[in-house]
Amino acid sequence: MRRIFLAIKDNLTPNLAKALIPISNIEDQASKVKKAQRNMIDHEALLAKKNSNKQEAKELAQLIDNLKNSSSKIEPELNQLRIKCAELEKELESVKATIERHESNLTQIPNAIKQKKQEMLTKVKEGKAIRSSLESIPGSAEEDKQQIAKLDAIRLKALRAIHDALNL
Numbered sequence: 001m002r003r004i005f006l007a008i009k010d011n012l013t014p015n016l017a018k019a020l021i022p023i024s025n026i027e028d029q030a031s032k033v034k035k036a037q038r039n040m041i042d043h044e045a046l047l048a049k050k051n052s053n054k055q056e057a058k059e060l061a062q063l064i065d066n067l068k069n070s071s072s073k074i075e076p077e078l079n080q081l082r083i084k085c086a087e088l089e090k091e092l093e094s095v096k097a098t099i100e101r102h103e104s105n106l107t108q109i110p111n112a113i114k115q116k117k118q119e120m121l122t123k124v125k126e127g128k129a130i131r132s133s134l135e136s137i138p139g140s141a142e143e144d145k146q147q148i149a150k151l152d153a154i155r156l157k158a159l160r161a162i163h164d165a166l167n168l
Contacts, residue, residue: 012020
């Protein structure tokens, strides 16, 4: 542009030449303008990055504070869970012991049944022996009671007679 201006400058009116001089210098300024535009773009990008970093830093600081606060909230709950865990472990041990007792009892049932059957067989044999012994005793229990009652009556009668004889 400047070359064109210099080529036609002598053919221009002084006022027009004066007005076109700044325009002829535009080309010289183009690189400076491009550099200024790049600088502005870089400046805006860096400011945006700075603001973004600042916002992210605030969010991270808030997150750190939240994490610190959550620690104080989590610890009591964690302690309660540990206590509950210990209680459940005790209960589990108790349940395991009960299971072992029941399992032991279950294993002993067949032997206990066998032993009780033996005892029952012994009782049946004793019952048969008693019945056999009862059959060998003559008379019935009722007859024996009557016999004893008669004897007691005779004895009482004799005792009264002696008593009366002595009191004469």
